[in-house]
Amino acid sequence: MKTTCLTLVLFLSLIQVGSSQTKPNIIIIYADDLGFADLGSQGSVKDIKTPNIDLLAKEGIRFSAGYVTAPQCSPSRAGLLTGRYQERFGFDEIPDGPLPLTEITLARRLSKAGYVTGQVGKWHLEPNPVTKNWITKNIPNAAFSNGLYKEHIPDSLTNLYMPGSRGFQQYFTGYINDYLVNFDLKSNLLRPSGENIHQPGYRLDIQTDAALQFIKRNQKQPFFLYLAYFGPHVPLEATKKYLDRFPEKMPERRRYALAMISAIDDGVGRINEMLKQYGIDDNTMIVFASDNGAPLGIDKEDLPYNDPKGKWDGSLNDPMLGEKGMLTEGGIRVPFIIRWSKLSKGIVYNKPVSTLDIAATAVSLAGLPKDKALDGVNLVPFLSGKNTVSPHDYLFWRFWTQTAVRDSKWKFINAGNKGTYLFDIDKDPEEKNNLVHKYPEIAEKLKGKLQDWAKQLVPPGIPYKNLRDQEVGWYNYYLRN
Incomplete structure (x- = not known):
């Protein structure tokens, strides 16, 4: 190789x-x-x-x-x-x-x-039928059914995007x-x-x-x-x-x-x-x-x-x-x-x-x-080969109720009420071994980096709340604390 x-x-x-x-x-x-x-x-x-x-x-x-x-x-x-x-x-x-x-x-x-x-x-x-905030702001008297906008969004608006x-x-x-x-x-x-x-x-x-x-x-x-x-x-x-x-x-x-x-x-x-x-x-x-x-x-x-x-x-x-x-x-x-x-x-x-x-x-x-x-x-x-260090000190994610951060080796996941997870991705890319209790100081450091990043977002912050039902099913099946 x-x-x-x-x-x-x-x-x-x-x-x-x-x-x-x-x-x-x-x-x-x-x-x-x-x-x-x-x-x-x-x-x-x-x-x-x-x-x-x-x-x-x-x-x-x-x-x-x-x-x-x-x-x-x-x-x-x-x-x-x-x-x-x-x-x-x-x-x-x-x-x-x-x-x-x-x-x-x-x-x-x-x-x-x-x-x-x-x-x-x-x-x-x-814009699409589920972009409710945008539709409410841009289409007067818009009506929704089961969270979906049932009418045609005017082409004059859609084409701008x-x-x-x-x-x-x-x-x-x-x-x-x-x-x-x-x-x-x-x-x-x-x-x-x-x-x-x-x-x-x-x-x-x-x-x-x-x-x-x-x-x-x-x-x-x-x-x-x-x-x-x-x-x-x-x-x-x-x-x-x-x-x-x-x-x-x-x-x-x-x-x-x-x-x-x-x-x-x-x-x-x-x-x-x-x-x-x-x-x-x-x-x-x-x-x-x-x-x-x-x-x-x-x-x-x-x-x-x-x-x-x-x-x-x-x-x-x-x-x-x-x-x-x-x-x-x-x-x-x-x-x-x-x-x-x-x-x-x-x-x-x-x-x-x-x-x-x-x-x-x-x-x-x-x-x-x-x-x-x-x-x-x-x-x-x-x-x-001119620069042998990692391109990124940290990579970050926020999606639904989940947030995560990875450095060159470690990955930390905050999954709302399901708890937190720490993986050595270099040794364990399949995320089999949660090390959050073995290395609490590393988990806290990464959590702090995640919080600092999340302050810059719209809206700011980490979503500390219960997982959505679909997320609960995933984490119950794939992960154990």
Whole structure:
């Protein structure tokens, strides 16, 4: 296994990028509810088939301790695209949306650096039926039923929060077959403000096709593409082409998840081939990650793939503990890969990093000045071997009634009325041994760091209260004091 120590010559060549050299293209590929286990390069399970994404890891750097900022899609995406802890602007969970207009997205930053910016696939940062506070403030006399707004939110309001208004110059935004777009799959530019279209076909192939059209149109200038695949998130669906790759006996929901992940992997392969075709693969940084861990429904019940009651999306977090919605490793530790020709090949980087770092790294590579508002760090010096310390002194989380903090070795979780947990993550990444009573002084130190961080948030503080019912079920099943 290679180490993370590279040469000083490599480091000096890296810091020139964004100034005298051509600015690198940047592609962020974000899977949806993909668990820690479900890439072949993770080495956790044997039934997965992801040769193209595995090639990214072989040709780049795989982060064994890569984290998202939340175990849920919308806040995780808010943290990714702003480079800031989303709790700083009150976006702890989906109902806290939409992404405030005061927040600067990575797309807007890179636009100022001369990049063409594009978004494809899932967005989920606009107002939706559960964003009750925003709806109450912006729609007079709004009525709710079971916590949901039943009327259509006016497009004139929603569009203020969509990609085209948040720094993305070109977009193909949607989930399955209905999209808001300003370009089509025949390489035509449409009305800049966007058009609503129905696009026939399989959703993951559609999203790949749209990404390829963006690259084809913009390959002669620096571009930033945020490709947010809607998979393997439910509703599960796959074509015969992908299902036939998994003939073995297995749970039905697992087969559909594997097929969907295989479709995403094919998309990554097609993107990589196009980059090579245009001779820009060496000058393109690709980041692959998931927005959170897999939802397991605790017992991974194998309901029919099209049953809307199914909680498990078929993905797995092995060997990490817990699932989507939890601040255990299974909820927030995800597959995380960066491939760029200026970095070394086949490296496994073991120090904790965050999706917060993607924005800070991209800003630096684009030649933009460092912004203290960003909570992430430029990873390049750490990956070059010039800086051998951990990129972060601490990483923090707050979600529902749970809060957590990790330093280079220790992780502390405060789970409301269920108590506190302390794990030596270096020795015990599966969080089997709660050491809070063995090392109370370490627990108190980390608790203090967590409290100091939480004072900066909106609203400030740690939520000392009873866990929600769903959290109680998780902690009763996965953890014991």
